[in-house]
Amino acid sequence: MDVFLGIGIALAGYFIGEGLKQRNQTKGNEQNDIFLIKERDIYFYIGLFLGITTTEAKQLAGDMADLPYIEINGKKYVQKHMLKDWTFTLVEKHQGE
Structure with a gap:
């Protein structure tokens, strides 16, 4: 009996x-936030974050001059979490108008 208690x-x-x-391990979605998004896919992800179409995302985002990006070999990339933050800041600006 004592053996079973000890094993338990x-x-x-x-x-x-x-x-x-x-x-202490990171969750799957936290690792995806480091993901780099190509410049051509930015509008898709903006639409995904907000639940709108790519065309509507292009109208909302405009020229994206203030979007922080990383340039590697002449190509622009944006970190997913930075794009998400920028998108929600953009929405707040448009709601304030």
Whole structure:
């Protein structure tokens, strides 16, 4: 009987320890926020964030002069989380008008 109690306590300790290890790992959607978006796909993602079409996203975004981007080999890329923040800031500006 004492053997089963000891095994049960050992297993409980193991599972609690494994649960605590996984608690500090990043979630899948947090890793996707580092994702780089190509310049040609920006309007698609703006539409995706806001639930609008790509055409409506182009009208909303305008020239995107103040959008922070990364340039690699002459091509512009935007980090997903920065585009999301910029998009919601843009929407707030349009709502204030």
